[in-house]
Amino acid sequence: MNTAQNTKDRIVELGRDYMQRIGYHSFNYKQIALELNIKNASIHHYFPSKEDLGLAVIEKDRQDFIQLTQKYRKAKAMDKLEALIANYEYFFSEGRKLCVLSTFSSSYNEITERMQLAASQYGELVTSWLTATLKEGLEAREFSFKEPAEDLANVWMALMPGSLLVGRMGGKPTFDRVIGSLRQTLKSS
Amino acid sequence: MNTAQNTKDRIVELGRDYMQRIGYHSFNYKQIALELNIKNASIHHYFPSKEDLGLAVIEKDRQDFIQLTQKYRKAKAMDKLEALIANYEYFFSEGRKLCVLSTFSSSYNEITERMQLAASQYGELVTSWLTATLKEGLEAREFSFKEPAEDLANVWMALMPGSLLVGRMGGKPTFDRVIGSLRQTLKSS
DNA sequence: TAACACCTACCTGTATGTAGGTAGTTGTAA
């Protein structure tokens, strides 16, 4: 999103990018080192272990999410959701990336407990924001869905990563179709 | 599912199981070798490269899917879909596995072209079966959804893997909620 | 002069994969 200045931030940015593209385990320090023109060992200077970098990536993504919710604090519910969807459109078009949450969820059984916890807590944060936003839009009669907002929030939590997964195999038309259906869940025509 | 007899089949079964749990790349020959009480090199006897085993796993899963569709050929549409859902319930309860398709989709940018193709084709097969089944159930008035069956099939293709992903982080209640909503997509209240 | 940002050089573990061998089984043909 925003261009990072110092090396540490750039390592996190690049790390996140790679992890979203190829996953936490396939990602390695060499790729970042090459791109930043520094040596492998220098990354250990900032992040002693790979877990540290993983945690930093999750935290960075969480902060970016919080920043987005702040920015759209006073916007319409629909605009909030569209801002979130825009991220996913970006992920898909920019190298068929997964979102950070689904990246770590894909590797969930092979990451440390601390990373599992960080990912889960981040997930809860997004879910509760989604729930609140859905309720908000319902009360303002922007939306007209019938099921409990909590349920729909969970559907979104599953459908957004899911759209990226099937989009990887089925291509843009498939991705677009799922995102289109996602928007439809707000209306009970 | 069914107990495999010979070593080759058992390698595929175990390989699939591990891949669903920890992903294609984290999985390694040693784990299987230990469990089957054979040596690492013996696996190469059956599957010269890891790609060969990956392809065999995809093919095995595809065959199992075809077998399921055959078995339920004359069943009600709802029973067909419930049979599919049962698989996902099983995946989740049995070690929070992903389905084979989402496993390879998670690693999509890091697997060979042949594996990408095999996974994509398998995905198309499932999608078209889902589409046909949804149409079938609609005509029989088992379902009452409003959107095109193609769209809903894609939603299922995204929502089923998605339920496993969020279930890993949010636990059984989250998983159940998404599966519950999945069933609801068939009715337009 | 102390902290910082980076370096060279190296250790260790582990993964896929290969070369070549052996014990037992099966097919074939005198």
Add this chain to the structure above:
DNA sequence: TTACAACTACCTACATACAGGTAGGTGTTA
């Protein structure tokens, strides 16, 4: 029925590569 060839299902031992990580150094800047 015996005899030999070929195959199957493994094995030991090793090659190769590359990952994460460490120890200890250098040059620059506050």
